[in-house]
Amino acid sequence: MSVAAPLAAPLVAVVGNPNAGKSSLFNALTGARQKIGNYPGVTVERHSGRGRFADGRVIDFIDLPGTYSLTPSSPDEAVTHDVLMGRQAGERRPDAMIVVVDAGNLPHHLRFVLELLTLGLPVVVALNMVDMAERDGLILDVDRLAKALGVPVVATVAVRRRGLEALLESLDSILMAGHQQTAISISHEQRAVAADQLARQATISETSTRGWTRAIDSVLLHPFWGILILLGILFVMFQAVFTLAQAPIDIIADEVMALSDWVKSALLPGFWRDLVTDGAIAGVGAVIAFLPQILILFFFILLLEASGYMARAAFLMDGLMARVGLSGRGFIPLLSSFACAVPGIMATRAIADPKDRLTTILIAPLMTCSARLPVYAIIISAFIPARSVGPGVGLQGLVLFCLYLAGIAAALLAALALRRTVTRGVGASLLMELPRYQWPRLDDLMLGLWQRAWVFLRRAGTIIFATTIILWLLLSFPRVPAGSSANPLEYSVGGHIASGIEVVVRPIGFNHDIAIALLPAMAAREVAVSALATAYAIEGSDDDATANALQHRLSARWSLATALAFLAWFVFAPQCISTIAVTRRETNGWKWPAFMVGYLFALAYGAAGATYWVAVAFGLG
Amino acid sequence: MHSTAPLTLDRLGLGRPARIIAVDWAALVPAEARRLREFGLNVGVEVEALHRGSLFSRDPLAVRVGRMRVMLRAAHAAAFMLEPPA
Numbered sequence A: 001m002s003v004a005a006p007l008a009a010p011l012v013a014v015v016g017n018p019n020a021g022k023s024s025l026f027n028a029l030t031g032a033r034q035k036i037g038n039y040p041g042v043t044v045e046r047h048s049g050r051g052r053f054a055d056g057r058v059i060d061f062i063d064l065p066g067t068y069s070l071t072p073s074s075p076d077e078a079v080t081h082d083v084l085m086g087r088q089a090g091e092r093r094p095d096a097m098i099v100v101v102d103a104g105n106l107p108h109h110l111r112f113v114l115e116l117l118t119l120g121l122p123v124v125v126a127l128n129m130v131d132m133a134e135r136d137g138l139i140l141d142v143d144r145l146a147k148a149l150g151v152p153v154v155a156t157v158a159v160r161r162r163g164l165e166a167l168l169e170s171l172d173s174i175l176m177a178g179h180q181q182t183a184i185s186i187s188h189e190q191r192a193v194a195a196d197q198l199a200r201q202a203t204i205s206e207t208s209t210r211g212w213t214r215a216i217d218s219v220l221l222h223p224f225w226g227i228l229i230l231l232g233i234l235f236v237m238f239q240a241v242f243t244l245a246q247a248p249i250d251i252i253a254d255e256v257m258a259l260s261d262w263v264k265s266a267l268l269p270g271f272w273r274d275l276v277t278d279g280a281i282a283g284v285g286a287v288i289a290f291l292p293q294i295l296i297l298f299f300f301i302l303l304l305e306a307s308g309y310m311a312r313a314a315f316l317m318d319g320l321m322a323r324v325g326l327s328g329r330g331f332i333p334l335l336s337s338f339a340c341a342v343p344g345i346m347a348t349r350a351i352a353d354p355k356d357r358l359t360t361i362l363i364a365p366l367m368t369c370s371a372r373l374p375v376y377a378i379i380i381s382a383f384i385p386a387r388s389v390g391p392g393v394g395l396q397g398l399v400l401f402c403l404y405l406a407g408i409a410a411a412l413l414a415a416l417a418l419r420r421t422v423t424r425g426v427g428a429s430l431l432m433e434l435p436r437y438q439w440p441r442l443d444d445l446m447l448g449l450w451q452r453a454w455v456f457l458r459r460a461g462t463i464i465f466a467t468t469i470i471l472w473l474l475l476s477f478p479r480v481p482a483g484s485s486a487n488p489l490e491y492s493v494g495g496h497i498a499s500g501i502e503v504v505v506r507p508i509g510f511n512h513d514i515a516i517a518l519l520p521a522m523a524a525r526e527v528a529v530s531a532l533a534t535a536y537a538i539e540g541s542d543d544d545a546t547a548n549a550l551q552h553r554l555s556a557r558w559s560l561a562t563a564l565a566f567l568a569w570f571v572f573a574p575q576c577i578s579t580i581a582v583t584r585r586e587t588n589g590w591k592w593p594a595f596m597v598g599y600l601f602a603l604a605y606g607a608a609g610a611t612y613w614v615a616v617a618f619g620l621g
Numbered sequence B: 001m002h003s004t005a006p007l008t009l010d011r012l013g014l015g016r017p018a019r020i021i022a023v024d025w026a027a028l029v030p031a032e033a034r035r036l037r038e039f040g041l042n043v044g045v046e047v048e049a050l051h052r053g054s055l056f057s058r059d060p061l062a063v064r065v066g067r068m069r070v071m072l073r074a075a076h077a078a079a080f081m082l083e084p085p086a
Helices: A022-030 A075-085 A103-119 A130-135 A142-149 A164-177 A188-202 A211-220 A225-243 A246-266 A271-288 A291-307 A309-323 A328-336 A341-350 A354-366 A373-383 A395-420 A442-476 A493-508 A512-521 A527-539 A547-557 A560-572 A577-587 A591-617 B030-038
Strands: A011-016 A034-038 A045-052 A058-063 A096-102 A123-128 A138-140 A153-155 A203-206 A388-390 B018-023 B046-052 B061-065 B068-072 B080-083
Touching: A011 A022, A011 A075, A011 A103, A022 A045, A022 A058, A022 A096, A022 A123, A022 A164, A022 A442, A034 A442, A075 A103, A075 A341, A096 A103, A096 A164, A103 A123, A103 A130, A103 A138, A103 A142, A103 A188, A123 A142, A123 A164, A130 A138, A142 A153, A142 A188, A153 A164, A188 A203, A211 A225, A211 A309, A211 B046, A225 A291, A225 A309, A225 A395, A246 A271, A246 A291, A271 A442, A271 A527, A291 A309, A291 A328, A291 A373, A291 A442, A309 A328, A309 A395, A309 B068, A328 A341, A328 A354, A341 A354, A341 A577, A354 A395, A354 A577, A354 A591, A373 A395, A373 A527, A373 A547, A373 A560, A388 A395, A395 A560, A395 A591, A442 A493, A442 A512, A442 A527, A493 A512, A493 A591, A512 A527, A527 A547, A560 A591, A577 A591
Parallel strands: A011 A058, A011 A096, A096 A123, A123 A153
Antiparallel strands: A034 A045, A045 A058, A138 A203, B018 B046, B018 B080, B046 B061, B061 B068
């Protein structure tokens, strides 16, 4: 017996060329009701969300990766093709498409529309960014275009949420009408001619204006000033990470302490109370305290992406990257890797050449990801004085900037070495669109920021929580027998494991505390901080386990040479488990992740050792 | 055939639009050739070089194709033969 299922909501795919404003339209249609998942078997993110018609009926939207045609050049473009053909595992064939078209770029974008019309799915065209087209001197006739194409066309400005009601009305009517007349498939050349004709018909008037984009580009793509501005933007970004985040970090640290005190007053002393306060709250709290810095970094990356600047950065960096055998294309994945290597490595799918792509994957972990930020932050604030070295330039921010530069320099050198050995091959290429500049919508930025914050918090709630608890148990048992004066930390299982690691890392200036922190840092780098916090919470008699207290402990116990060696170690390693997993998935095997881990650990060991001995030679030991 | 080497896109001066008269598609990897066609680079199309390189090298090249701006390396641009600008 089957129960009559409620009628499933229609599934509508949002399709379009890159830079057509597709994701903004998807955000506008679905609001915050979005889910990010993965297509089975491939690492392409699946963005889906719910929208509603005016009368409240539900529509399911999926945002498909932007592509120029139905002939895919990369794995994410293949997903677009397969979903629209109804061949993608884990996805039913959409009932209709919203094809997003940049009104200012009709001849190009209409070619893809003509190709999509051959699929036989009901289509409504969203003629997006009409405001920008008008600003560029282009006036279009929407009705004439609709008549010529034979499908509804609605003028929209997704970032200003304009034209959405009309778009939904048209969507409703094409869904009612059902099947679409299938256009005949023609060659690419014929489509180009037809698209040009259609664009001409739809254009009422076209005045050639030089436009903002051109004016801005003459500065931002300037051979000299452009590079200087790019460096300036990156510098401001990293200064902001340090200065703006301090107030919220203090608030979070206070809240964590208040929570810890509250638990202490609520529970009886003993195993469970210690587990919760010294294990869970001290460990996870120390990591959560760095959420503000991670959010600021992500905010800048999202802002640069949404404004159209990221492609300019790729242009400016291409010359430099070509020298080490990469392309400017690789700059975007590498810049994303400053937030996290996992999305960075996934973003390398846009690089067409396999050797270029593999090299970019292998050096992505050298970019300082946000998970290393807590480690840098705690060491810098413990050992580097917070004084000013110039107007608006703090010494702490400067050191952080240098650490980022060290990662970049190491990555470039590694790429050069790799391209001459293991990934030797033909030179990389760079074929990319330079989108128009656009004022990003704050809502879209905030939505992206929230989605990333959520991923971070989920990690804190799962991986970091679990490793913190395990570490606490390892470091707490067996207990020191009553009457013994042994250090409880040294006496524990974890203390013994750390003593084993210590033998290996002693020559590079690492002490017992670091040996304890290194092992769990493999699970996630930021755990190094919570591991230190947990270790000191167990050892210490007072129960103050916040970030500030940790800094005092560190500066009292570590020499500056050790601290600098620890920073140098983290420029290269350790690899986190998620990065290894995503590398395995993207390279289809264990060979490359194993190679990556090996070479990074060797570099980390060498760099930390060199730093330590140089520092000792300068009398900082 | 011209007796002198024809003007190619990699050698086009900045800010002087010119029309593509021939394309040596065989000199390009098929996937790259397809992407360039998708960018609208084809015979009869007017192109304009906007920016060339940075501090580090003369690559890449930013080109206007219609109302779209794309970037490519000189090695690819060399496949596009142009009618010299007026």
